[in-house]
Amino acid sequence: MSAPSQPATTPSGESLPAGLTPLDFQPRTRVVFGPGVFARLGALARELGGTRVLLVSDPGLRSVGHLDRAVQLLREAQLEVACFDDVHENPTTVDVDRAVTVAREARCDLMLGLGGGSSLDCAKGASFLLSNGGRMEDYWGYAKATRPLLPVLAVPTTSGTGSEAQSYAIIAHAETHNKMACGDPGAAPRIALLDPELTLTLPRSVTAVTGIDAISHAVESFVSTRRTPLSTVFAEQAARLLVAAFPQVLAQPQDTAARGDMLWGAHLAGMAIENSMLGAAHACANPLSALCGLTHGIAVGVMLPHVVRYNQAAAPALYAPLMQTLGFDRPEATDAGDRLAQRLTGLLEQGALPTRLSACGVTADLIPQLATQATQQWTGKFNPRPLTQADFQLLYERAL
Ligand SMILES: [Fe+2]
CATH class of the missing domain: 3.40.50.1970 (Rossmann fold)
Structure with a gap:
């Protein structure tokens, strides 16, 4: 992962558009x-x-x-x-x-x-x-x-x-x-x-939890501040494969082709992370695992729809290319983030995964501590919309 150390700026410090972000891609695997x-x-x-x-x-x-x-x-x-x-x-x-x-x-x-x-x-x-x-x-x-x-x-x-x-x-x-x-x-x-x-032998619950984690990798890396013309290719293709195959592997666990799409999609999402990092859903998830014992995929799955809404509110077209790939109409409309978030929540429901933190045993009194820890997560620094402690608190409150 060489990209994160390189700021997306010119040598004189000016911001570069995502399409011009410098990259240094050396496949090692x-x-x-x-x-x-x-x-x-x-x-x-x-x-x-x-x-x-x-x-x-x-x-x-x-x-x-x-x-x-x-x-x-x-x-x-x-x-x-x-x-x-x-x-x-x-x-x-x-x-x-x-x-x-x-x-x-x-x-x-x-x-x-x-x-x-x-x-x-x-x-x-x-x-x-x-x-x-x-x-x-x-x-x-x-x-x-x-x-x-x-x-x-x-x-x-x-x-x-x-x-x-x-x-x-x-x-x-x-x-x-x-x-x-x-x-x-x-x-x-x-x-x-x-x-x-x-x-093929993965239990349904593990298929769901790990699949949602992979989907979150595609969605978060697609908009990370360290995204590059290459990482977005990986993220977009990963999202396309994963979102289509996820319901299928839940319905037909022995479908090798759908399992292959999931495995390949998760690998591509991993390549996207390697070249662009993640965002606020992962910054929120780590404290939920550390303080409340939540499984990583469950924590990130609950938080992701709220992070999508939060990010899109500041940049209406942020997810538009990704949503186009996923078959949404009007991907640049003001309600696009909300529709993408609803789709992600629908995937959680299909996987019989919790959609609220309160269903995972998280209580409101823990939120200040969770938000403090979330601000210290490295990965949150690459979220497209910066977050303060109060912003993280708001995300946790919305997800409660
Ligand atoms: Fe993850």
Whole structure:
């Protein structure tokens, strides 16, 4: 993610229109996509040059058989495998430390993240510590590693974070619960293996929560202040695929084509984030996860319609190209933001997800604290309409 460090201004400080935002795009991740490509795992891992693989995953992956199959495929390719399959949602520094302990004992030289964004981020986090030492806090920010990172191979089994497209590991501090975005060009997976068949067994609730997260990535990155002519291409195509496929995978979970659209859409949305960052819905969501324990996709899904209305009120045509792609008529009308927000709320309802914070156990007395924490979220700084603490408070009140 090289774009965020470059302000969208001329050298003399004048603002540039989004279409002229400078960009420096260097693809770092080889993408292997298709039904059944998981069978190539062993051969692809061998191509990365390692001999002892740390397989980072979570208990759910073992129960559906994906983890055992991965171990089998790696061993068939003459690779040694050590497993850490106890990653928690919103992984913390403790998760990474435990993965590192397993990897050090087995002298692993290749990281494999198999699962949702939590497993992928934990594998990236382990790569930082194994190659450069220290603690995750040392890598908070971008390009803090001084030595080459261990290669990471990413196999997402959800269509959500798009972490396999990104050079950041999002790791929460175990004590403060602050989400630390630790980035480095070397942390980008060397290979992303995208097999829609791995997502066929996802429970409906996980399909819904991760799908809404991916949709929010497309919508937020499309209007981020760091958007570029390239990131908007990724975001627009991601939104088109995801919004169309989301109801279909809920209705027909075994539809491999729709699952493929979700997985590919989530990957493209991840590429959009990598090249443009996110916005206020994610800034609002992080404190809801830290203080109230909300699942990331639920928190971001509840907040997104309110952020869309807030942003569009200041820039009526902001979402117009995206809405045109999604088939809306009159995308530049003054009520366009409201109609897009209604569509997003409709998707939440289709996924049987909450549409209000009060339904998630959030109470009004928490809002000042949530708003204070939201102002400290890095990602909020890229929202197209700036927000003060009072603005965040208003968004939370509207979402309550
Ligand atoms: Fe997200």
